[in-house]
Amino acid sequence: MKKIIKWLMDENPLFVLCLGLCPALAVTTNFENGYLMGLCVMMVLLLSNITVSLLSRFISDHMRVPAYIMIIATFVTILELLLQTYVEPLSKVLGIYIPLIVVNCIILGRALSYASKHKLKDSILDALKIGLGYTLALGLLGFIRELIGSNTITIMDRISGLTGYVMKYEVFPTNDFIPNALFTSPAGAFLTMGLVLGIINMLRKGDVK
Template sequence: MKIILNGIFKENPMFVLVLGLCPALAITTKFESAYLMGLCLLIILMFSNVVIAIIKRIVPDAVRIPVYILIISTFVTIIEIILKTYIPALSDILGIYLPLITVNCIVLGRAMAVASKESIKTSLLDAIGIGLGYTFALMIIAFFREALGAGTITFMDATSSLTGYKAIYELPTTNILPISILTNPAGAYIALAFFVALFSKFKGGKKHESH
């Protein structure tokens, strides 16, 4: 439990470690695609961490990175094929950002820092924590970007072929909302900058209390 919470708050991959930004900025224009991307990363991270923790003794140090990348890309390919068959709309939205998980700093970083050293159980828990932390971070960014930038919150749209119904909420428009810049790439950078700053402020404050 402690390891999971550590991944969500203290070592949140997005706001504290600031890793894996490429997909985070690109697909957070819609709430739905954000949490689904987070889930994809969570699943891939869990499988790759467990497999790497199992085989860590057999792999020689010299070929560590290529072997890990191969393992990760295998799971990425599996997820890619599953999405393409069952939720083609989603695989269109995620586009190249799904295969790019292969070279995502978070997955490879976790493999090097945790899975290649710790036990299988610790690696699995760490993967769950980091994956959830990443998913929450994506959800928060996407929530603000979509709600303020487009005036909607999409809970279920691309996956409606699977679940059978759509859930898109529309917020009332006022004279300041929606701020359309937030849905642009520049808005992605602005939103992330404010969240990282907020997190570092929040963390700094917490440290003072504990002293």
């Protein structure tokens, strides 16, 4: 268990490298949006890492960045169309943050620094590791913000058309706990992120000692 956490946290794209901030703060107003956005990014990352590691021999050095951006943009467009067709409510909420995956520094960064230099198997593993770490981070942010901001945890609501279940729970009895809507507002995203980063820093120092 400790090993898994270490594997996911050591190079966590969001908390350690601070990449991909823009969707991380924008869509994590509830748990469901958070982890689904993470999964979307992971899917694009996986596909682009596979393609890049297969094609990198044929792409000349000074054409690398434009070529990789085009590869990523193609997969993002596919994802966008799929979401629009099958889970429309979700694609409405995530809105422009789906096409914005194109300019997510995580994906281009991994393509340039890892997938273009490694074999297929390593690239897939790398994409899974980074993608899972990112999903976990987004889920955590969404969890905290939804719990404090609206006193609920949404596991499946917008994708219920696809899965057939609605899973949305109230956590505390309404009389005991007054939710603070600040946390689901844009400003709350900055606060949550700052606090989580600070607490992670504290825990890491504890590790060293």
